[in-house]
Amino acid sequence: MSKLDTELERKLVQRQEENRLRTLMPPKNLIDFSSNDYLGLSELKEIQDLSSKIASSYPFVLGGKGSRLISGNHSIYGDFEEWLAHFHGKESALVFNSGYSANLGVFASLPQKGDRVIYDSLSHASIRDGLRLSLAGSFSFKHNDLNHLEDRLKQDWKGNTIIATESIFSMHGDRSPLKEISGLAKKYGAEVWVDEAHATGIIGNAGRGLVDELDLSQEIDLCIHTFGKALGAHGAAVLSSNIKRNFLINYARSFIYTTALPPSSLADSWAAYTYMSGSEKERLSLFANVELFSEAKNNSGPIQVFSGNGQNLSRVQSALEESGFYAKAILPPTVPLGEERIRICIRANHSPKHILSLKKLLKSTN
Numbered sequence: 001m002s003k004l005d006t007e008l009e010r011k012l013v014q015r016q017e018e019n020r021l022r023t024l025m026p027p028k029n030l031i032d033f034s035s036n037d038y039l040g041l042s043e044l045k046e047i048q049d050l051s052s053k054i055a056s057s058y059p060f061v062l063g064g065k066g067s068r069l070i071s072g073n074h075s076i077y078g079d080f081e082e083w084l085a086h087f088h089g090k091e092s093a094l095v096f097n098s099g100y101s102a103n104l105g106v107f108a109s110l111p112q113k114g115d116r117v118i119y120d121s122l123s124h125a126s127i128r129d130g131l132r133l134s135l136a137g138s139f140s141f142k143h144n145d146l147n148h149l150e151d152r153l154k155q156d157w158k159g160n161t162i163i164a165t166e167s168i169f170s171m172h173g174d175r176s177p178l179k180e181i182s183g184l185a186k187k188y189g190a191e192v193w194v195d196e197a198h199a200t201g202i203i204g205n206a207g208r209g210l211v212d213e214l215d216l217s218q219e220i221d222l223c224i225h226t227f228g229k230a231l232g233a234h235g236a237a238v239l240s241s242n243i244k245r246n247f248l249i250n251y252a253r254s255f256i257y258t259t260a261l262p263p264s265s266l267a268d269s270w271a272a273y274t275y276m277s278g279s280e281k282e283r284l285s286l287f288a289n290v291e292l293f294s295e296a297k298n299n300s301g302p303i304q305v306f307s308g309n310g311q312n313l314s315r316v317q318s319a320l321e322e323s324g325f326y327a328k329a330i331l332p333p334t335v336p337l338g339e340e341r342i343r344i345c346i347r348a349n350h351s352p353k354h355i356l357s358l359k360k361l362l363k364s365t366n
């Protein structure tokens with residue numbers, strides 16, 4: 001074993017001893033309360049058929065063949081991006097290979113040296129990784145804490161200020177107070193950028209997201225919509241101005257230095273978007289199921305959290321599995337120490353019987 005491997009192994013053993021070792025598991029044949037396929041679209045035959053129809057109206061190419069700037073800019077890209085910009089009411093859209101690479105590209109390239117990004121402390125790793133690559137200053141504000149955000153905004157700053165947050169937080173499931181954040185941004189002359197990953201398809205008119213639901217499309221300067229969660233597909237788009245789009249094409253390294261997504265993947269996302277925006281029934285079922293699980297009407301979303309009463313949550317996860325349910329224990333470093341939780345993702349296609357059984361099981365572990 002090399003010296004490096006010995007050192008790496010020591011770290012892994014330490015992680016295992018702390019009960020935090022991540023491992024890849026084969027798929028479990030259990031009732032799934034862990035995936036982000038909130039509307040249950042990922043296996044829908046109608047979407048598969050629609051995707052084939054869209055794909056067949058373009059020349060067939062198996063893969064991206066090259067980066068978008070070299071040979072991968074298949075004609076479906078421009079058409080889908082135009083559709084997305086129109087759907088979300090923004091000047092332009094730019095597709096990225098994933099939400100991770102969209103956030104990496106946006107936060108690493110758009111804020112310039114001398115600018116600052118003030119971001120919610122629970123922002124997704126992809127936002128924080130982008131900021132680590134950025135030349136701009138970055139400062140977190142306490143999760144959803146408007147007073148702390150305003151304290152940050154009051155601090156003198158010569159360059160541009162960008163406030164970054166998510167619509168629905170991926171590990172907590174709560175919503176960002178976007179209306180108030182937008183008000184503060186106006187007061188202090190800041191831009192607001194919102195990652196809509198867990199809101200796309202779920203809230204807003206025809207699933208346009210939280211920005212749309214709060215009628216803030218004109219106020220929010222940039223949104224990231226991902227295709228891999230409620231849309232059940234893969235990829236992401238940045239919705240913003242033409243200038244920001246052109247800047248990303250020129251400077252976002254996660255856009256430039258990678259092979260374009262295959263056209264079939266765009267056809268899948270386009271089909272899922274088309275279906276999702278035209279069908280309310282999944283959203284209605286989803287929110288009926290959320291209500292059944294959470295017994296709360298207001299502001300509750302598909303991501304529900306079970307924190308337990310100091311129980312070992314890995315054991316709770318195993319107990320759920322023995323009863324046929326899969327919901328994942330989220331442990332540090334994904335969440336801070338002391339904030340371990342079982343993350344329960346409610347879906348439109350869960351049966352009420354399964355939701356009630358899971359609820360009962362969780363209660364019995366308390």
Ligand SMILES: Cc1ncc(COP(=O)(O)O)c(C=O)c1O
Pocket residue numbers: 098099100101103124126166170195197198226227228235236
């Ligand atoms: C808030 C948020 N943004 C971005 C991403 C990354 O998106 P993708 O899975 O498409 O890379 C995720 C996924 O976990 C997320 O939860």
